[in-house]
Amino acid sequence: MPSLTRDEARQRAQLITVNRMEVDLDLDRGAEHFSSTTRIRFSCSTPGEATFLDLRAVSVEAIELNGTRIEPAAVVDGRLPLEGLAADNTVEVTATMAYSRDGQGLHRSTDPADGEDYVYGHLFLDAAPTVFACFDQPDLKAPYVVTVRAPEEWVVLGNGRATRTGAGEWELSETLPLATYFVTVCAGPYVSVHDEHDGIPLGIHARRSLRTELERHAPQMFEVTKQSFDHFHRTFDVRYPFGDYDQVFVPEFNAGAMENPGCVTFRDPMLFRGAATREQVLQRSNTISHEMAHMWFGDLVTMGWWDDLWLNESFAEFMAYTATSRATEFTDSWVEFGIVRKQWGYAAERAPSTHPVAGSPAPDAQSALANFDGISYAKGASVLRQLVAHIGEEAFNAGVTAYLRSHAHGNGELSEFLAAMEEAAGVELDGWSKAWLETAGVDALALDREGTLRRTTPTEHPADRPHALDVAGFTEGAEVFRTTFTLDGDEATVDGVDTGAAVLVPNAGDLTWAQVDLDEATLAALPHELPLVEDATARTVLWGGVLTGVYRATVDPRVALDVFTAVWPQEPHDALMARVALAFTDRIVPQFLPEAVAQEARGRIADAALTAFEDAEPGTDRALVAARVLAATTTDEDRLRAWVSGRSLPQGLDGDTDFRWAVVQSMSRLGLADDALLDEVEAADTTLSGRLAGLSARAARPGADDKAWAWSEITTNRERSNYELNALATGLWSSGSVDDLRPYAGRYVTDIPRLAEWVGADAHDRVATLAFPSRVVEPETVALVRAALGRDDVPSGVRRSMADELSKLEEALASRSRWS
Structure with missing residues (x-):
């Protein structure tokens, strides 16, 4: 079926305005199909013209346009032609739709823990026509009124407040104007916890079999939700407009979460079954804040077309990390951003598919899917940090507020956002935008022993990007200098650099978007010096320099492994511990080292993990991360068999089913997990997570x-x-x-x-x-x-x-x- 093109979307938006959407869903027709009836009221600027409706149904029972029947056979390749339009029109479509199994459209999943079925809508990116007939493009927003028929014991949630109107019958209150891809319905025997903050009703929901996990984690999630609301209300000076705020943890979700207004959906493994490190809770907290930021950037003001995706994702990324670092306990959240999100983004920049943050070509809706990547998220957020440094935070926030207010319930694009920023700051941003937003590529920064900072720009994507940053030096853990300035050329001599420092750190505060080349003396000093550096952000930059150096072939992976084995067991930050170890176990060792030496390298990582595990205080995050890395890398069969049997487990991991599966996965990779063992562990964990872990373990043998x-x-x-x-x-x-x-x-x-x-x-x-x-x-x-x-x-x-x-x-x- 053809994907809607940008040109088609523009033509349709010039011709019609959608005034109201009424959708009736019958989810009580079995496990394969559901019924969908849609009534759309829309106006046409040029009566007599034609357009088309988007519809991907199993079968179409009835179509009427302004009281005139249209034969169902008129739907071809997911499009229903609508001809002879009046100034004001009503089209009604009744169709049978199919539940999905791939996380798109209206997904239906059976929980193996209790046999209960759950449904949720994920209408992103162009899946809305598989649920209801619509004009499926982001700039044809409309209010929605949705009714749902469901099995009597089910709960229904959605964008509007859900009211039970009869046995198995629900009505959702009329919404503010929404883009089609933000509409959702969640239905099933969900269990719920409720709260309220600042006049906003709050709910968190999950599968019935996750009730214990939901109730255990809800207080912390409510706390972050409230803190994020307060932060965004202060920052945007625009109140949350969408009524109730429900957060629903759903099974088999393709993404991390989705910002459906008033009814955010999350992947339910975030309701951790066992022990969770601080980093894991931070990631979930950041996701909660990220999706909330979308209520303003994406939901209240929506991009006009997918080539301005950054107006959604870059802002949500930047605002979420800003909120968690300033309004929650996770004041160091930018450390996780540096070692997780920026590494993801740098990899995307090195790939042939690299693209600008803004204005990345999206000729059709389907092609835009690929741009939900580390550039639109991590680079975009980093670029916004640079914009704040360029114009000042007060001007930035004033520009954001002006943009949101002037485009509320409508759509926006790059030029309109920049105009709001220029007016607030009193500066021209065209050149800045071309360098940072409209040109692909990532620079490399290197500070040499003469105090010269050099910027290397990729030849295939030339740009003159000014970098607001700092550089620092450390010796025996002590910071011996730090200098803040803007590099606006290919090189500059930096005043105040102590070239005798053992470690030189370009971009020490991780403020700009650039890969870092470490000088030879710094790289050689890391095994001794890196554990002594107390500044977690500087350590993030140094670890990142080692990793990207391996990926760019500027650092020998064997040297990187030497740094890892010397430093990692002493790393105090759980995010750095977890993510650096993952980079070595999942990529550097199996890809960058020949098979003949990879086994020895895995043994060295296991030895480092054992050292960290034995040195860590039992029950701490460090001990948990070390135990997980040890379980994933050790070849000690006695230890693995003891752990899988529940003997001699690390503190805090008694009864931790996810840790047990991690041990089983390791045994599978070593050829130690026969059918009897896998059958036993699967029988003890009949949940969705257990079923998935069992499949992975069998495939890992x-x-x-x-x-x-x-x-x-x-x-x-x-x-x-x-x-x-x-x-x-x-x-x-x-x-x-x-x-x-x-x-x-x-x-x-x-x-x-x-x-x-x-x-x-x-x-x-x-x-x-x-x-x-x-x-x-x-x-x-x-x-x-x-x-x-x-x-x-x-x-x-x-x-x-x-x-x-x-x-x-x-x-x-x-x-x-x-x-x-």
Whole structure:
């Protein structure tokens, strides 16, 4: 079915205005299908003209336009032509729709813990026509009135306040104008906790089998919700406009969360079943704040078209980290941003699919899906930090408020946002915008031992980006200098640099968007000096310099491993501990080191984890992170068998089912998990999480038969959900010799594109990423994937996933070529 193009959207928006949407859903018709009746009232600026309605139904029972019947056969390729329009029009469509299993549209999932079914709507990016007939584009916003019929024991939630009007019958209050992709309905035997803040009714909801976890975590989530509301009300000076504020944790969700006005949906693994580190709680808190920021940037004011996606995501990212660092207990949240989000964004910048923050081409709605990446989020947020440094926070906040008020309940674009900022700041921003927002690429910064700071701009994306930043130096942990300034050329001599400092740190406060090249003396000093540096942000920059140096082939991965084994056991920040370890275990060791030395490297990581585990105070975040890394890397069969049996467990992990599964995953990768063990652990955990972990564990076993089974399940079993496909793909590539895995590189390029026949684009792109043959680091893999990228049968999103993963594999090949 064709994806709506930008030109089509503009033409339709010039012709019609949607005045009201009325949607009636009957969810009480079994597990496969539901009924949808839609009445749309819209006006036409040029009576007599024609347009089309978006509709992707299983069957269409009736269509009427202004009282005249239209034959259902008129719907072709998801479009219903509407001809001879009047000045004021009403179109009514009754259709049968299908529930999805891939996280898009109206997704229905059965909880294996109790057999209960749950439904939620995820209408992003262009899935709304699979739920109701609509004009599916972000600039045709309208108020919605939704009614729902559901099984009598179900609870219904949505964008408007839900009222039970009869047995199994619900009505949602009329909403303010919404874009189609923000509409949601959640229905099922959800359990709830409620609160209120500043006149706003609050609710948090989850599956019935997660009641214990919901009630345990709700107080902290309510606290962050309230703190975020207060922060945004102060910052924006515009009150939250959408009535009740419900947060619903739903199963098998494709994203982290979705900012549906008044009814935010989250992936329910965020309701941690076992022990959770401070970093995990921070990530959830930041996600709560991120989705709330969207109530203003995205929901109140929506981008006109997807090429201004940054007006949604960059702002939510920046505002969320600002809120958590200033209004919650997580005053160091920018540390997590630096080691997690910026590393994600830098990888996106190095990929061939890099694009500008703003104005990135999105010729159709489907192509925009690929730009929900580390550039639109992490780089965009970093660029906004630079804008604050450029014009001042007071002017920035004043410009934001003016923009929100002038575009409330409508749409905005880059030029309008910049105009509001220029008026508030009294400065011209065209040149700044072209350098930072409208040009792709990431600079590299290096501070040498003569005190010269150099900026290297990628030749393929030339730009003159001014960097507001600081540089610092440390010796024996003491900060011996720090200088703040703006680098507005290719190089500058920095006053006040103590060139004798053991460690020189460009961008020490992590304020700008730039990869850091560490000088040789600094890199050599890190094993001794890095543990002594108390400034967590500076350590983030130094760790990041090591990681990006490996990826860019400027740092020998063996040197990086030396730094890791010397420093990591002493790292006090749990986010840095967890994420740096993940970078080594999931990417650097299996990709950048040849198979012959990778096993020794994994042993060194396990030794470092054991050292950290034995040194950490039991029950602390450090102990928990170290235990998890140890469980993932050790080959100590006695320890693994004791832990999986519940013996000698680290403090705080008794009865922690997720930790038990982590141990089982490790045993599977080592070939120590037979069917009897997996059956036993699965029988003890009949939840959705347990089912997924069991699939991943079976796929992780190194035997050829296990790999063949996993690949067959991924590529031929059409009953697998999006989460099951992800679990299988993750497990398959986590173990096995390169010789055994090599055949799946060829099968990847032929089999994965075919999933488009039954898997939605969002889920398909994710599977294409996770199933990529990343362990087969060979030129032949490059040739296979490059050939596939030129084929017409590869969907655009899958092509983007393939190309981005290929760029990572080529980074590993370049590193091996230089350092082996």
